[in-house]
Amino acid sequence: xxxxxxxxxxxxxxxxxxxxxxxxxxxxxxxxxxxxxxxxxxxxxxxxxxxxxxxxxxxxxxxxxxxxxxxxxxxxxxxxxxxxxxxxxxxxxxxxxxxxxxxxxxxxxxxxxxxxxxxxxxxxxxxxxxxxxxxxxxxxxxxxxxxxxxxxxxxxxxxxxxxxxxxxxxxxxxxxxxxxxxxxxxxxxxxxxxxxxxxxxxxxxxxxxxxxxxxxxxxxxxxxxxxxxxxxxxxxxxxxxxxxxxxxxxxxxx
Numbered sequence: 001x002x003x004x005x006x007x008x009x010x011x012x013x014x015x016x017x018x019x020x021x022x023x024x025x026x027x028x029x030x031x032x033x034x035x036x037x038x039x040x041x042x043x044x045x046x047x048x049x050x051x052x053x054x055x056x057x058x059x060x061x062x063x064x065x066x067x068x069x070x071x072x073x074x075x076x077x078x079x080x081x082x083x084x085x086x087x088x089x090x091x092x093x094x095x096x097x098x099x100x101x102x103x104x105x106x107x108x109x110x111x112x113x114x115x116x117x118x119x120x121x122x123x124x125x126x127x128x129x130x131x132x133x134x135x136x137x138x139x140x141x142x143x144x145x146x147x148x149x150x151x152x153x154x155x156x157x158x159x160x161x162x163x164x165x166x167x168x169x170x171x172x173x174x175x176x177x178x179x180x181x182x183x184x185x186x187x188x189x190x191x192x193x194x195x196x197x198x199x200x201x202x203x204x205x206x207x208x209x210x211x212x213x214x215x216x217x218x219x220x221x222x223x224x225x226x227x228x229x230x231x232x233x234x235x236x237x238x239x240x241x242x243x244x245x246x247x248x249x250x251x252x253x254x
Contacts, residue, residue: 001032004079006059007072008032008051015046020086020109020254022245024049025073027091027115028175029143029167031056034090036238042246048085050076054171062171066092066182070099074107086252088112088245090234091206092175095120095182101191102184110252111195112245115203115231117210118188118217120179127180130173139172140164149202149230156235188217195221196248198241200229222248 001008010032015021022045026034032049033056040047053060053072063069073096077085086109089097094116101108129139144161164172195218199211208225215223224244229236 001057004076006053007076007079008057009076009080010035010040010047010049012041012045012047014044016044018254019045020084020249020252021045021082022047022249023073023077023082023085023087025087025089025093025096026052026055027089027093028179029055029164029172030090030093031163033163034232034235036235036242038238038242039234039245042242042249045249048080048082054168062168062174064174064177066095066099066178067103069096069178070103073100074104077107083107084109084254086110086112086249088114089116090114091116091231092120092179092182095179095184098184098188098191101193102187105193108193109254110193110249111191112198112248113195113211113214114198114241115200115206115211115233116214117206118185118214119183119210120206122176122180127173127176130169130176133169136169136172137165143205146204147231149200149228149236151228152230152232152236160232160235185213185217188214189219192219194248194252196244197221197223198233198244199223199225200231200233200236201225201227202230203233205231 051058054062
């Protein structure tokens with residue numbers, strides 16, 4: 001994986017110069033592997049997927065605000081030599097993508113908002129569990145339980161459990177604090193770039209009503225609900241999400 005500054009990132013090979021670059025932004029406690037291979041390698045597109053600071057293989061410290069993460073992404077984007085892109089963000093990554101569209105409009109060609117909302121309140125009991133070494137493991141277990149549709153395989157759940165548990169507790173806590181403070185409900189109407197809103201029908205972390213709000217209040221948005229999927233919809237129904245993104249990206253001017 002290449003680096004830019006302290007940021008490690010996945011970069012697909014090839015991609016047409018006539019099509020927009022695509023940047024995938026993972027959610028709280030995640031890394032680039034939260035995006036399955038068929039989304040990281042969308043045919044005909046240059047796709048990049050960074051590990052945010054303190055996550056995965058990236059150095060540095062995690063942040064405690066969505067705005068701070070958005071600035072990190074912009075600095076990294078410029079470091080890679082890319083000026084404009086379509087940003088596809090999951091959960092906290094979707095909050096980062098919305099912030100980019102509001103505060104760095106010149107860099108944003110379009111948005112893919114996956115399992116996210118204009119506000120991301122976090123259950124206080126979950127924050128409390130994450131903050132204590134004695135209850136950190138149970139907090140991870142709770143996140144995994146809430147993140148998947150009930151029919152998702154135990155093997156897939158265990159993979160994410162191990163990945164989340166590998167985070168420094170301070171990083172995961174900072175991510176969820178950042179989510180809890182995020183609120184752009186009164187500002188989303190100002191996001192005018194083409195937007196695709198994607199949500200699993202069984203999402204319990206950010207239920208479909210969050211995505212419906214985005215689709216109703218964003219002036220240029222479309223909503224896709226994916227059946228038999230929860231919060232980790234891009235892993236649970238990878239082919240369906242990849243297809244939705246391909247269809248959406250074909251409509252974005254570059």
